[in-house]
Amino acid sequence: MTNPFSERILLTLGIFFAVLGSLFPFLWFVLTSLKSQIQVEAIPPTWWPDGSVEFYCSALIDHDLFNYIWNSLIVASATTVIALVIATPAAYALARIRLQGKVWVFGGLLCVAMFPQIVIAGPVWQILERIGGLNTHWGLVLPYVTLTLPLAVWILATFFQELPLELEEAAQIDGCTAWQALYKVMLPLAAPGLFTAAILTFIYAWNEFFFALLILTDPVKQTLPVGIALFQGEFTMPWGEIAAASVIATLPLIVLVLLFQRGIISGLSAGAVKG
């Protein structure tokens, strides 16, 4: 059935404004990052950059951005791997094994997802201080894993539940233990779910600011968000360098979104449909 002309116009306008509104503000930041110092400080501002890369050089070399990128990469990757290794069996058990008290486990996870960060921040800081985890990457990974577990478990459990029960039965008849059924039968089939959970966990850890700010006070250890938030120039705000650093920090995320848009959308809405 074809839509009337007026509805098509409405849709076109909707698409136009959605895309423009989403991209334009950031595009201005991208343009800024490609300007020269004189252009950035021009009043009124100039629209088009002369394509200078001086801010990228300055951000990467003078402000040591490579180190921040490296720190973020380590923390986000470690969080993703550990969170998935822990969340996968938990999600499988919650989806496929009769467990008494399952509701409590789910309730507990949901509660964790609801805590304001600041409720746990103080005591987490004290725990880390006691075990020497302040100013270390693993010290940051521990709370990150905890905070990403609820979403990862939720997505994976949703995925496991959608796999046909016959597979499980066949595995049982063949004498597979629960572990074998998980690793040999379910896991390969749940690969898309694992992937989605991994991407969302990675993005969370890559973007997180609050705990990173508290736990990493040594600039050598800090992650990208902390670096970008605390960016300081000698005399004025180094807007060009901030823009360049922001573009660099965002680039991997844009690539992830372009490649895995489908998985991200289904992962984020998994909780919404079921809950």
Add this chain to the structure above:
Amino acid sequence: MLRPTSDHTTGWFMVFPALTFVAIFSLYPALDSFLLSLHRIYLGLPNLGQPFIGLSNYAQLFQDPVAHQAFIVTLGFVILSTTLELLLGIGIALVIHEHFKGRGWVRAAVLIPWAIPTVVASQMWRFLLNDQYGLANLILFGDQVDAYVPWLADPWMAFGAIVLADVWKTSSFAGLLVLAGLQVIPDEVYDAARIDGATAWQRFWHITLPLLKPALLTALLFRTIDAFRVFDLVFVMTQGGPGDATQVIQFYGYKTLFTEGRIGYGTTISITVFVAILILSLFYVRTVGSKLLDKETA
């Protein structure tokens, strides 16, 4: 057939690592926060000890004008931003739910604000609203440099700026949750309405919106909980200023805890935030949720 109860032990074994993490780094800290909030603790004055003072901190909180202001700012932020995000989210969802060429690209474009680190989005909006180099002034006033407005220096404008940045960043997330609701509405319902001659607006108002209620509730819940915890935006864009105009409760709690070292009072603030979130969530689920149930049984 689920796995039999003989796998019970294995099952708990599988859940155990996840529960351990949650217990150590989430449940214990939350409980500890509550206990700390019953004591008077100044990190800078260890000689005073850590006397137990019952609910005195909470009594103090109820009379603290700065805390009142922070609660009001937070509440205003939550109400304004979630309302706008839900409205825009519905619009976004309606658009990306349609079938058209290049839909994948449009969906990806809409997702980008969500994927951008909040710190980056905050710096970006801070620069867009800059009094001298900002795009907002350029678009509004062009060459008339004298008319340029220092947006973030005005209390109301600064508050508006934080709402704007949050709405830009998270409307697409609200949109995705609404999209999930749209996807479960069968096409036949719309076809039938079209045959009956319903206009697009009628179809939206009488079919889409009522069927969308559960998804809207979910989006509302997620967004409210998250908006209550707003921190990054404020830290980067305004540091709570000018004055206390944008000092949200989590920022006030952060300052009390980590810059002033008033552990007892700081945890009191954070526990109160948590309780407020909890009450609000229950309220949503009870009122909106039960209304939904009534409709279904009626």
